[in-house]
Amino acid sequence: MKLFDVYPLFPIEPVKAEGSWLWDKAGKKYLDLYGGHAVISIGHNHPHFVERLKDQLDKISFYSNSVKNSLQEQLAEKLGELSGYPDYELFLCNSGAEANENALKLASFVTGRKKVIAFTKAFHGRTSGAVAATDNPKIVAPFNANHEIEFLPFNDLKNAEEKITKEVSAVIIEGIQGVGGIHIPSNSFLELLSKKCQEAGALLILDEIQSGYGRTGKFFAHQYSLVKPDLITVAKGMGNGFPVGGVLINPNIKPWSGMLGTTFGGNYLACAAALSVLEVIESEKLMDNALLIGNHWMEQLKNHQSIKEVRGLGLMIGFDLPESLASLRKDLLFKHNIFTGEAKPNTVRLLPSLALSKPEADILLEALSVELKEVAHS
Numbered sequence: 001m002k003l004f005d006v007y008p009l010f011p012i013e014p015v016k017a018e019g020s021w022l023w024d025k026a027g028k029k030y031l032d033l034y035g036g037h038a039v040i041s042i043g044h045n046h047p048h049f050v051e052r053l054k055d056q057l058d059k060i061s062f063y064s065n066s067v068k069n070s071l072q073e074q075l076a077e078k079l080g081e082l083s084g085y086p087d088y089e090l091f092l093c094n095s096g097a098e099a100n101e102n103a104l105k106l107a108s109f110v111t112g113r114k115k116v117i118a119f120t121k122a123f124h125g126r127t128s129g130a131v132a133a134t135d136n137p138k139i140v141a142p143f144n145a146n147h148e149i150e151f152l153p154f155n156d157l158k159n160a161e162e163k164i165t166k167e168v169s170a171v172i173i174e175g176i177q178g179v180g181g182i183h184i185p186s187n188s189f190l191e192l193l194s195k196k197c198q199e200a201g202a203l204l205i206l207d208e209i210q211s212g213y214g215r216t217g218k219f220f221a222h223q224y225s226l227v228k229p230d231l232i233t234v235a236k237g238m239g240n241g242f243p244v245g246g247v248l249i250n251p252n253i254k255p256w257s258g259m260l261g262t263t264f265g266g267n268y269l270a271c272a273a274a275l276s277v278l279e280v281i282e283s284e285k286l287m288d289n290a291l292l293i294g295n296h297w298m299e300q301l302k303n304h305q306s307i308k309e310v311r312g313l314g315l316m317i318g319f320d321l322p323e324s325l326a327s328l329r330k331d332l333l334f335k336h337n338i339f340t341g342e343a344k345p346n347t348v349r350l351l352p353s354l355a356l357s358k359p360e361a362d363i364l365l366e367a368l369s370v371e372l373k374e375v376a377h378s
């Protein structure tokens, strides 16, 4: 059997990883400033992550959600404490799309309504409702297109003021738009969305799947504003590579038996991985590090005249390049052995481990000086 060919691949096969580094079969070393799409939060193969998972494997790795699992309770407790949402409740699932799908479903159960407001350039995943709320018609199949979704212009207060009405079930927005190219919602925009949702009886869903888990220097990106969303979705950095996702749910929303469910969500291994991530974020003060290293990068990147714009917070950074520098990301990878991410049409995205050190961050700055100087002189 062949693989279903949906991913454009780099001709590189990592076989070993540690911290912010990857090694291929030939032993060539790469600096990972992409974290496998913002997934590696505490660093590849962090010893505490490895130890917790190995230890758990020796005990029990799976049973269904029909029995008590104290690890789930420990995870909810720790996540509540670190995120500043101790009174919220946690539903555990397996991926970002599944978290958003469940959040959209919960909002619809609570309000009895169908309509969802999302925003231009949004990405929320590939399951039915999540992909319908994603602003990319190329990945929305006719089957997914029957949801009632209205896209409003991002950061446009006037439209939000008018369109969040009593027909709306949920407003869904990313803490910082990732796939769309690192766009930050203004505090006044988030605060207006929250106010309008309260007035209309709609629920506000903050998709923190890419921007959460300490990446911006706060646990959630929206915590730079005064907003307290009804639902917050998490995944990616939550498991440092182990598939796990979740929905943080305002305690005003009351569950009933069977309302949501999943076979694998909250399994022992996922909980062990997720607990190890929170323990390391706390003990190694990774949120402070994300802010420190992110600010250093932002300051230095802004000095390059050929970079058109730099956006971001902490270690979630995007910078726009002119057309003449369209090959920069490939040059960084193949000439300097540095993985970065992209957003269309010409944005480089930096989403490294939150434990990235300053000397590691400076390797990118040195490579950029070489590449951007070459362009300036050509």
Ligand SMILES: Cc1ncc(COP(=O)(O)O)c(C=O)c1O
Pocket (backbone or CB within 6 Å): 037, 095, 096, 097, 098, 100, 123, 124, 125, 126, 174, 178, 179, 207, 208, 209, 210, 211, 235, 236
């Ligand atoms: C903001 C955001 N939401 C949702 C998703 C979907 O997550 P997953 O791929 O785990 O389903 C992503 C993935 O890139 C994302 O960036």
